Amino acid sequence: MxxxxxxxxxxxxxxxxxxxxxxxxxxxxxxxxxxxxxxxxxxxxxxxxxxxxxxxxxxxxxxxxxxxxxxxxxxxxxxxxxxxxxxxxxxxxxxxxxxxxxxxxxxxxxxxxxxxxxxxxxxxxxxxxxxxxxxxxxxxxxxxxxxxxxxxxxxxxxxxxxxxxxxxxxxxxxxxxxxxxxxxxxxxxxxxxxxxxxxxxxxxxxxxxxxxxxxxRHLTRTNLLVETKQPIKSLGELKGVYDITAQGQAVKFQVDTEELDSVIRYVSQFGVIRLESAPPTLEDLFMRYYEGEAHAERAGAGGAS
The missing domain is CATH 3.40.50.300 (P-loop containing nucleotide triphosphate hydrolases)
Incomplete structure (x- = not known):
């Protein structure tokens, strides 16, 4: 009530x-x-x-x-x-x-x-x-x-x-x-x-x-850390993958939750040695909105000039 x-x-x-x-x-x-x-x-x-x-x-x-x-x-x-x-x-x-x-x-x-x-x-x-x-x-x-x-x-x-x-x-x-x-x-x-x-x-x-x-949380991205036997090719071209960074022998990146299944299937063909997943946080959600709106404002300002 x-x-x-x-x-x-x-x-x-x-x-x-x-x-x-x-x-x-x-x-x-x-x-x-x-x-x-x-x-x-x-x-x-x-x-x-x-x-x-x-x-x-x-x-x-x-x-x-x-x-x-x-x-x-x-x-x-x-x-x-x-x-x-x-x-x-x-x-x-x-x-x-x-x-x-x-x-x-x-x-x-x-x-x-x-x-x-x-x-x-x-x-x-x-x-x-x-x-x-x-x-x-x-x-x-x-x-x-x-x-x-x-x-x-x-x-x-x-x-x-x-x-x-x-x-x-x-x-x-x-x-x-x-x-x-x-x-x-x-x-x-x-x-x-x-x-x-x-x-x-x-x-x-x-x-x-x-x-x-x-x-x-379905609107946020899951944080993944993946280490594979072979380098993962064309990871940045996959739909829903963002912020790729190398971390030693592993790769750290974010995945839109709705694309998680297809991304995991793709990286598994390179021989997964280690896979760590961190759930999206409220801060991820908040910052995504904040950055998204700021980007839209900059784009609007650029179009108006």
Missing amino acids: AILEARRLTKKFGHITALDGVDLEVNEGEIYGFIGPNGAGKSTTIRILLGIIKADGGEANIFGKDVWQDAVDIHKRIAYVPGDVNLWPNLTGGEVIDLFVKLRGTKNKSRRDELIQKFDLDPSKKCHAYSKGNRQKVALVAAFSADADLYILDEPTSGLDPLMERVFQECVMDVKREGKSVLLSSHILSEVEKLCDKVGIIRKGKIIETGTLSEL
Whole structure:
């Protein structure tokens, strides 16, 4: 069941189109990865979902309620972490966490204390003395201490070290196991790949692809490393083969998934000694779209000149 639905969202700032018909759907118990380059429209979408700004067109509902008209009711059931946290400078981290927890009516103090320990946070320090990473920790502890139904996380691990990123990932999986939903905006593709059930890629205000990772992977290329008894002739002429490089006695290249069977049949006639296959990653998919669109833009610019 969908608990977050956005349809045809549009938003302009002056002459700049920030969002151009964005569709999003997050189901109950699902982690949805929202990825794209800086300036793609991720934060604008999230600000609309939070009721901070109003969309120029389209509609968005959370828990079946309009995100603009019913923002107060919706916020009682969501937890939000921005990518750049601003805190009251003269309060301690612990006081800020307690304030947020109290506002939500959550009384699970043991959960709060457990999270402070997991994130290795000193709650007695004043917020003005915190680094960016520690400010993020305060926000994350406050969010995961809350008994929310939907967690909206906008670049939440910005400023965290790799160990704390792992703690964050554990917390996300914990709330998923409890049947909660997460909208995760991130530029860390490995993080999205580890955590997310479904992914939406946004570029220049448009969703260019959405689906589960298994659904998207048919669009990407498999990485192959092949060593043969005889040199492989005319490999670069085969359909669906890209980025051929020599690696010692072996050859490394990428193959479009739909051409994998015919390529394997072809190289096997040269006497395969070693064959290593790496599945396509989310980064492969993202970069393929990014490079493909950039190439199309250059071609268009060249044609216009």
